Amino acid sequence: MLDFLQLGIRKEINHTLKSLGIVAPTSIQERTIPSILEGKDVIAKAQTGTGKTLAFVLPMIEKIDVHKSDVQALILTPTRELAQQISKEIKRMVENVEGIQVLAVYGGQDVERQLKKLKGARHIVVATPGRLLDHIRRESLDLSTVQMLVLDEADQMLQMGFLPEVDDIIHETLSTRQTMLFSATIPKEIKSLAKKYMVEPEFIEVKAKKV
Ligand code: ADP
Numbered sequence: 461m462l463d464f465l466q467l468g469i470r471k472e473i474n475h476t477l478k479s480l481g482i483v484a485p486t487s488i489q490e491r492t493i494p495s496i497l498e499g500k501d502v503i504a505k506a507q508t509g510t511g512k513t514l515a516f517v518l519p520m521i522e523k524i525d526v527h528k529s530d531v532q533a534l535i536l537t538p539t540r541e542l543a544q545q546i547s548k549e550i551k552r553m554v555e556n557v558e559g560i561q562v563l564a565v566y567g568g569q570d571v572e573r574q575l576k577k578l579k580g581a582r583h584i585v586v587a588t589p590g591r592l593l594d595h596i597r598r599e600s601l602d603l604s605t606v607q608m609l610v611l612d613e614a615d616q617m618l619q620m621g622f623l624p625e626v627d628d629i630i631h632e633t634l635s636t637r638q639t640m641l642f643s644a645t646i647p648k649e650i651k652s653l654a655k656k657y658m659v660e661p662e663f664i665e666v667k668a669k670k671v
């Protein structure tokens with residue numbers, strides 16, 4: 461079985477993973493990480509609990525240029541809890557990596573306080589669609605430099621009625637971005653969203669649960 465190093469993840473992060481007891485990639489991680497590192501658009505379908513977060517977080521970290529201070533990656537996720545969870549996961553992963561900055565943006569938090577946090581260098585933004593759009597409209601966040609876009613738990617975003625917001629947000633990012641979509645199910649609305657914005661996406665499906 462392949463390990464994270466063989467998948468192209470640097471040794472500092474491999475070390476962090478090991479210290480957390482994460483030694484072998486799950487099936488979805490094994491199949492998506494190399495494609496994402498290659499720069500491909502990816503549609504990944506795997507059930508809840510199969511490790512989809514690290515499947516996009518790990519290759520994303522590898523691709524961030526810390527010498528730049530602009531927003532390079534955007535992760536859209538349906539709920540505040542998920543936004544907090546994902547940003548926490550990223551922070552854990554970059555503990556031994558110099559300079560990568562993460563910002564979580566979600567509703568229910570004071571907007572003014574969030575605006576202050578937006579001032580520093582942010583490489584990765586994790587956000588719920590509604591609050592992110594507020595910031596875009598206030599011009600407090602520039603997303604034109606985003607090179608990697610992740611639509612996480614896309615079916616939940618659809619269920620919660622976020623697709624129009626997601627659509628608006630995608631228009632704020634450059635067309636040269638790499639887009640990745642992660643979901644437990646792929647309903648037809650998600651398929652059309654993918655068709656509209658993704659370039660020859662690789663479809664990766666994992667059926668059996670394996671963590
Ligand atoms: P999903 O988004 O597919 O529902 P998560 O990314 O939330 O799943 O991961 C579920 C749990 O599995 C988390 O607690 C995570 O830390 C753990 N996990 C992720 N990858 C691995 C792995 N390779 N080995 C062991 N545990 C893992």
Ligand code: MG
Nearest residue numbers: 512513612613
């Ligand atoms: Mg998930």
